[in-house]
Amino acid sequence: MKIAFPHMGTLSIAFMGALRNLNVEVVVPHRAAKNSDLLGLKHSPEFVCLPFKLNLGNFIEALNNGADTLVMIGGSGPCRLGYYSVVHEQILQRLGYSFDFIRTDNPDQLKSIVQTMREVSGVHSRIRLVREFYFIMQRLDALDRLDWMAHQTRPYEIERGAVTRLRNTCIELIDQSRNWSELRRVMRAIKQKFQALPQDTSRKIVRIAVLGEIFIVLETVANTHIEEKLGEMGALIERGVTIANWFNERVHYAPWRRNQTKRAKRLAQPYLKNNAGGESLLSVGKTVEYARRGFDGIVHLLPLTCMPELIAQVIMDKISRDYRIPVLHLSFDEHVTEMGYNTRLEAFMDMLQRKKFGRTINRNK
Ligand code: SF4
Numbered sequence: 001m002k003i004a005f006p007h008m009g010t011l012s013i014a015f016m017g018a019l020r021n022l023n024v025e026v027v028v029p030h031r032a033a034k035n036s037d038l039l040g041l042k043h044s045p046e047f048v049c050l051p052f053k054l055n056l057g058n059f060i061e062a063l064n065n066g067a068d069t070l071v072m073i074g075g076s077g078p079c080r081l082g083y084y085s086v087v088h089e090q091i092l093q094r095l096g097y098s099f100d101f102i103r104t105d106n107p108d109q110l111k112s113i114v115q116t117m118r119e120v121s122g123v124h125s126r127i128r129l130v131r132e133f134y135f136i137m138q139r140l141d142a143l144d145r146l147d148w149m150a151h152q153t154r155p156y157e158i159e160r161g162a163v164t165r166l167r168n169t170c171i172e173l174i175d176q177s178r179n180w181s182e183l184r185r186v187m188r189a190i191k192q193k194f195q196a197l198p199q200d201t202s203r204k205i206v207r208i209a210v211l212g213e214i215f216i217v218l219e220t221v222a223n224t225h226i227e228e229k230l231g232e233m234g235a236l237i238e239r240g241v242t243i244a245n246w247f248n249e250r251v252h253y254a255p256w257r258r259n260q261t262k263r264a265k266r267l268a269q270p271y272l273k274n275n276a277g278g279e280s281l282l283s284v285g286k287t288v289e290y291a292r293r294g295f296d297g298i299v300h301l302l303p304l305t306c307m308p309e310l311i312a313q314v315i316m317d318k319i320s321r322d323y324r325i326p327v328l329h330l331s332f333d334e335h336v337t338e339m340g341y342n343t344r345l346e347a348f349m350d351m352l353q354r355k356k357f358g359r360t361i362n363r364n365k
Helices: 011-021 050-064 081-094 110-121 126-156 162-176 180-196 214-218 226-232 243-251 260-268 280-292 307-323 338-357
Strands: 002-004 069-073 100-104 206-212 235-239 297-303 327-332
Touching: 002 050, 011 126, 011 162, 050 069, 050 081, 050 214, 069 081, 069 110, 081 100, 100 110, 110 126, 126 162, 126 180, 126 226, 126 235, 126 243, 162 180, 206 214, 206 226, 206 280, 206 338, 214 243, 214 297, 226 235, 226 297, 226 338, 243 260, 260 280, 280 297, 280 307, 297 307, 297 338, 307 327, 327 338
Parallel strands: 002 069, 069 100, 206 235, 206 297, 297 327
Antiparallel strands: none
């Protein structure tokens, strides 16, 4: 069996380690260089959101490269994501591909995830499967910590691009770790590498929170590397949605950790009482949280036609007025031009720096 699953940020790196331990052969699709290159565009309904098109393109490429089994989450709820695997399956069958489709019907339950791992690997020992699942979670945590270190360091880097290059090298180190003790050793080494990176900590920086639909926030190709660009322009980024928290709030692998959704729900109450699906509640609640924490601005990323985030967008504008915190909404589809968004990011940074320091800051000073 050769399995494939779609990309979402560094999720595939986290899963690959455990799947290798379970002797599962994985076909990893390449990432498109930009949204307009997507293989899935041609066969997707035009109005559907970008994650659907990216996922379909990943599946087509994996099948062309020899995969025979596709894996994806299903589920229910206000967002359309739960139905996507069914529609993908139908489109791919109509295109003439022959394959098996394994879907995690209830990704909110550990039982359902372990069952998927059993189907994929043929391993029956529940203890072994749960242990490998926890290893995946440890790798997700490590990748999130790596991104956190990159966000903290990037605005101070002396050589432009040095943090991004280091991050990419560190992802490979994390990918090579085969068990928890190796992973801990790798993370200690990574921390030292970041500390050793030449930095100018006297720079004036602005703090920006990145919120929005989880796929677009995490998938750097889809969002045209927004976090890297903002960091290199002199912004310290905090990402409000992470895949490790997404899993933890469903399967509680780190029960001592603060539940971000519950906290966001409490903060969102004056504006949004019920979850409108996707990350809408997090986007609204965390806008309030970051405004109270004194952040300088919010960048909100959403796919075009994403109903949950469109609801959040309207409410975030009200919070922006109430708390006097600038919010920049950027919506993504295959027609986005990177140059156009670069101009909007530069204008946003310019405005935040003038608001905070009374002038634009030259990054190299
Ligand atoms: S949250 Fe929005 S973008 Fe994400 S899958 Fe659902 S509808 Fe699509």
